[in-house]
Amino acid sequence: MKIDALGRTPQLPSRIASRILQEIVEERLKPGDRLPTEQALADSFGVSRNVVREAISRLRSDGIIQSRQGVGAFVARTAVPTLRFDAEALADPSAFQALFELRAILEIRAASLAARRRTPEQLAALERALDRMRGTEKWASGGVDADLEFHKAVAEGTGNAYIRMAVSFLSEQVRVTIMETRARPEAELGDIVEVTIAEHAAIHDAIAAQDPARAQDAMARHIHLAALRLGYRLELTEPV
Amino acid sequence: MKIDALGRTPQLPSRIASRILQEIVEERLKPGDRLPTEQALADSFGVSRNVVREAISRLRSDGIIQSRQGVGAFVARTAVPTLRFDAEALADPSAFQALFELRAILEIRAASLAARRRTPEQLAALERALDRMRGTEKWASGGVDADLEFHKAVAEGTGNAYIRMAVSFLSEQVRVTIMETRARPEAELGDIVEVTIAEHAAIHDAIAAQDPARAQDAMARHIHLAALRLGYRLELTEPV
DNA sequence: ATAATCCTATTGTCCTACAACCCTATAAGT
DNA sequence: ACTTATAGGGTTGTAGGACAATAGGATTAT
Numbered sequence: 001m002k003i004d005a006l007g008r009t010p011q012l013p014s015r016i017a018s019r020i021l022q023e024i025v026e027e028r029l030k031p032g033d034r035l036p037t038e039q040a041l042a043d044s045f046g047v048s049r050n051v052v053r054e055a056i057s058r059l060r061s062d063g064i065i066q067s068r069q070g071v072g073a074f075v076a077r078t079a080v081p082t083l084r085f086d087a088e089a090l091a092d093p094s095a096f097q098a099l100f101e102l103r104a105i106l107e108i109r110a111a112s113l114a115a116r117r118r119t120p121e122q123l124a125a126l127e128r129a130l131d132r133m134r135g136t137e138k139w140a141s142g143g144v145d146a147d148l149e150f151h152k153a154v155a156e157g158t159g160n161a162y163i164r165m166a167v168s169f170l171s172e173q174v175r176v177t178i179m180e181t182r183a184r185p186e187a188e189l190g191d192i193v194e195v196t197i198a199e200h201a202a203i204h205d206a207i208a209a210q211d212p213a214r215a216q217d218a219m220a221r222h223i224h225l226a227a228l229r230l231g232y233r234l235e236l237t238e239p240v
Numbered sequence: 241m242k243i244d245a246l247g248r249t250p251q252l253p254s255r256i257a258s259r260i261l262q263e264i265v266e267e268r269l270k271p272g273d274r275l276p277t278e279q280a281l282a283d284s285f286g287v288s289r290n291v292v293r294e295a296i297s298r299l300r301s302d303g304i305i306q307s308r309q310g311v312g313a314f315v316a317r318t319a320v321p322t323l324r325f326d327a328e329a330l331a332d333p334s335a336f337q338a339l340f341e342l343r344a345i346l347e348i349r350a351a352s353l354a355a356r357r358r359t360p361e362q363l364a365a366l367e368r369a370l371d372r373m374r375g376t377e378k379w380a381s382g383g384v385d386a387d388l389e390f391h392k393a394v395a396e397g398t399g400n401a402y403i404r405m406a407v408s409f410l411s412e413q414v415r416v417t418i419m420e421t422r423a424r425p426e427a428e429l430g431d432i433v434e435v436t437i438a439e440h441a442a443i444h445d446a447i448a449a450q451d452p453a454r455a456q457d458a459m460a461r462h463i464h465l466a467a468l469r470l471g472y473r474l475e476l477t478e479p480v
Numbered sequence: 481a482t483a484a485t486c487c488t489a490t491t492g493t494c495c496t497a498c499a500a501c502c503c504t505a506t507a508a509g510t
Numbered sequence: 511a512c513t514t515a516t517a518g519g520g521t522t523g524t525a526g527g528a529c530a531a532t533a534g535g536a537t538t539a540t
Contacts (some may be wrong), residue, residue, distance in 0.1 A: 011492065013297050037521060048494040050290060053523085054297040057253050059288070061298035063416070069522045070502035076327075078416045083323040083409040085402065102346075102402040109345045149267070156266065161335070162325065162342040167405075168265055169323040176321065189385035251523065263522040290488060293492085309491045310533035 001081055012047050013054035019045070020059060024075055031077040035065070039071070071105070090177045097232045099177070103170040104223040104234055107151060110167060111203055111219035114157030114210040126153040130204050133197055148175060150200055154219070157207060196222060252441055254289050254328040259285070260299060275313040276303070285334035323409070326471045330417045339417070343410040344463040344474055347391060350407060351443055351459035354397030355452040363448055367391040371445050373437055388415060390440055395457070397447060418470075439465060 059065040063080030155167035155212035395407035439462040446455035
């Protein structure tokens with residue numbers, strides 16, 4: 001039995017990345033400063049250059065380091081934005097309504113863009129998601145997943161990865177919040193899902209027909225009714 | 241102004257990481273699923289195994305992937321939803337345009353809601369932000385901060401904390417990307433800021449007048465022109 | 481039936497080589 | 511004198527090969 005059987009020792013790239021990050025956090029390396037060369041870092045840490053590259057690649061992904069080929073690697077001047085919502089705050093119904101509204105803004109517009117841009121493959125994925133909703137037992141949590149999948153398929157149809165990521169993020173946040181705050185989430189959401197198949201079908205039909213205005217109206221109507229079913233009233237009466 | 245002035249094509253590890261992430265986001269890979277082997281991924285993407293390793297290392301750093309030596313790499317079980325965009329991927333002009341579009345959807349709708357809901361205190365904050373833009377030396381990065389502050393003040397006027405947080409997140413992401421990919425960001429953005437004071441004033445005036453349609457139109461116009469100034473054309477011709 | 485050993489598959493690390501890019505100094509042209 | 515082009519050296523980005531370390535399943539021994 002060795003110590004590291006208790007938990008896996010981090011691999012070298014992870015450890016090197018942490019060491020470099022420490023230099024930055026302790027301000028021995030400041031924004032704009034140039035790191036030693038990859039080879040010099042490899043020499044001083046006693047590892048291969050590949051390991052250093054992986055470590056730097058991690059920090060680059062986090063936006064902490066920026067590399068320029070032929071020049072060097074530098075400490076970035078600005079931090080990377082991250083969006084995360086306080087799960088406890090969302091237990092408050094008014095906070096949840098605000099989140100729902102944010103999601104509505106995105107998804108209503110996404111439906112319009114999907115109607116305009118969707119490819120046949122994306123439409124097929126939307127149809128599969130709709131079929132999955134029809135086949136879902138109303139008392140199973142699969143109803144939630146199918147609903148989520150439908151909305152993601154719509155967002156996918158926009159052809160914009162950031163819309164898709166934002167919708168996925170928000171949908172997941174809504175789902176997690178409902179699952180964590182409802183007494184009997186599956187039963188309630190199962191009912192909701194059955195009622196809304198017609199609404200989803202209307203969205204699907206408009207996207208299939210490549211009718212942006214109709215898709216937008218159908219999504220607005222669906223979101224509005226979904227909010228009502230959850231006990232909220234959203235302001236969607238203005239043109240959206 | 242050329243499109244490629246925005247910066248370099250992302251390197252292979254970043255692109256491969258995005259592709260793998262796409263598989264996960266689109267649920268072709270689900271939590272607990274095992275990825276193809278590194279060599280198989282290298283073969284199918286047509287890159288060396290080192291590149292695949294760097295890509296996976298990035299995703300491991302983000303907690304999205306977990307690797308077990310001798311076994312394989314697996315999609316991690318879902319944790320708290322987090323939204324963060326790969327800083328390097330955004331150096332790609334088409335990715336940046338997609339981000340800009342996402343931001344546009346939110347901010348245009350936020351202007352309408354702010355016109356309807358803003359309080360006198362929030363209007364005063366908007367006025368201060370506008371004044372700050374007027375007083376800003378056009379060659380200083382303070383112009384960027386003032387612009388950001390104006391947009392945050394608009395989002396604050398919606399009375400929806402999640403809209404405000406999302407707008408802040410997206411605005412910051414746009415700002416960071418511009419600052420990191422432009423040869424002389426301060427000079428260029430300073431010029432942009434001066435040109436747009438009239439546009440911002442129109443937004444402010446509509447919000448002060450509590451005219452949602454006019455606020456929405458003013459923001460759409462501003463976003464549309466801002467995109468043009470950055471070399472993009474957004475699809476905002478549909479009703480939003 | 482259980483434990484030990486073996487074998488295969490896969491990740492983790494190292495090494496070498498070369499492409500691509502960047503910067504600076506020098507040479508050539510105007 | 512000033513501008514432009516070129517060469518050389520340095521550094522990152524990628525490819526490919528080799529072997530170490532780890533894990534899991536199959537086989538063999540008790």
